[in-house]
Amino acid sequence: MLATFAELSTPLLADACLRRGVPLRAAPPGIRAVAVGQRIAGRVLPVRHYGSVDVFLEAFGRAEAGDVLVIDNGGRADEACVGDLAVLEAEAAGVAGLVVWGLHRDTPELVEIGLPVFSYGNYPPGPVRLDEREPEALTAARFGPHLVSDDDVVFGDDDGVLFVAAEHAEDVLAVAQQIRHTEREQARRIRAGETLRRQTSFDDYLTRRASDPAYTFRQHLRRTGGAIEE
Numbered sequence: 001m002l003a004t005f006a007e008l009s010t011p012l013l014a015d016a017c018l019r020r021g022v023p024l025r026a027a028p029p030g031i032r033a034v035a036v037g038q039r040i041a042g043r044v045l046p047v048r049h050y051g052s053v054d055v056f057l058e059a060f061g062r063a064e065a066g067d068v069l070v071i072d073n074g075g076r077a078d079e080a081c082v083g084d085l086a087v088l089e090a091e092a093a094g095v096a097g098l099v100v101w102g103l104h105r106d107t108p109e110l111v112e113i114g115l116p117v118f119s120y121g122n123y124p125p126g127p128v129r130l131d132e133r134e135p136e137a138l139t140a141a142r143f144g145p146h147l148v149s150d151d152d153v154v155f156g157d158d159d160g161v162l163f164v165a166a167e168h169a170e171d172v173l174a175v176a177q178q179i180r181h182t183e184r185e186q187a188r189r190i191r192a193g194e195t196l197r198r199q200t201s202f203d204d205y206l207t208r209r210a211s212d213p214a215y216t217f218r219q220h221l222r223r224t225g226g227a228i229e230e
Contacts, residue, residue, distance in 0.1 A: 001066065001153060001169070002096065005041040008176045010159045012183075016175035022168045027099070027161035028075070028144035031118050034107060038116035040097035040156040042068040043166065044148050046141035048134060049073045049081045049102070051127040056086050059138055060093035068154045069095050072141035073102030080123045084109035091115045099154055099161055101143045118156050200224055 010026075017024045033039075045067035047059040059069060069090055073081040082098060083106035090098060097116035103123040104110065110117050140149045146163055148154070153169045155162045164172050190196055197203070205220040 001043075002039065002041040004173050005039065005155055008173065008180060010155055010157050010162050012176040012180050013155055013162050013164065013172055015179050016172045017162075017164065017168075019179070020168070020171060020175055022164065022172055025146045025148075025163040027101070027118075027146075027163075029160070030120050031099070031156075031161050032121075033156065033158065034104065034110045034117045034119070034122075035114075036158060038097075038118075038156075040068050040099065040116045040118065040154060040161075042066045042096045042154065044141070044150055044152040044154050044163070045069045045095065046139065046149055047071055048137045048141055049127075050131040050133050050137070051129040053086055055133070055137055056082075057089065060089060060095065062138065063090075063093045063095050065094035066096045067094070067150075069098045070141045070143060070148055070154060071098065071100045071102065072143060073100060074142070075120070075144070076102050077120070077123070079103065079125055079127045079129075080105035081127060082117070082119075083126070084113065087113055087115055087117060097156070099143075099156060101141075116156070118161055 014024060045059060045063050047055055047069060049055060049071055071081060080103040082100055082104050087098065087110055091113065100119035102119060103121050104117055104119040105122055105124055107122045140147055148163050151166055152163050153166050186196060186199055189199055200221060201224055205217060209215050
């Protein structure tokens with residue numbers, strides 16, 4: 001999955017989801033990789049955090065090579081729920097990366113380890129609480145408004161994180177490849193002096209929209225074979 005994603009991006013996947021009518025589930029804005037340039041793509045390994053690392057260790061026992069640990073820490077900004085030891089253990093379990101709805105710590109150590117970790121920032125204190133565990137602790141994780149499970153695939157890069165149902169992942173990746181090819185060709189033509197307005201027959205679009213206000217630019221792009229919005 002990561003190899004297929006290597007030439008793509010989360011913006012391309014988001015556009016592909018829109019084009020194919022696949023629900024667009026993006027992590028709330030602000031999520032970043034600990035080290036710039038890190039990328040992830042793999043099956044979701046969900047886990048909910050309640051203040052103790054034991055739930056992570058239990059999740060690692062269920063991990064398959066290439067899984068991405070998706071941690072539901074409720075978006076808390078008052079504690080860091082993962083650090084270097086948890087990430088090292090994840091690496092030893094064959095996990096391909098971590099995505100945290102919350103914060104991390106031990107930043108220099110995580111950079112040195114090199115396993116991709118996406119979170120909403122760093123914070124020195126760890127948890128001081130121990131909440132009651134839910135039955136779904138290892139089967140589903142909340143991430144902002146989304147509920148994800150091992151029926152989902154997660155993708156992440158410098159633009160953010162997306163969740164796609166596994167049953168749609170191959171189709172979304174294929175469409176994203178098509179969009180990438182179209183956009184790269186459009187970029188080449190712009191550099192060669194052919195403006196995007198000319199490529200997309202923008203004047204024709206304005207003329208048609210004047211007579212048909214319901215005619216959208218997305219419809220026009222589909223008719224002309226262009227790509228910029230989706």
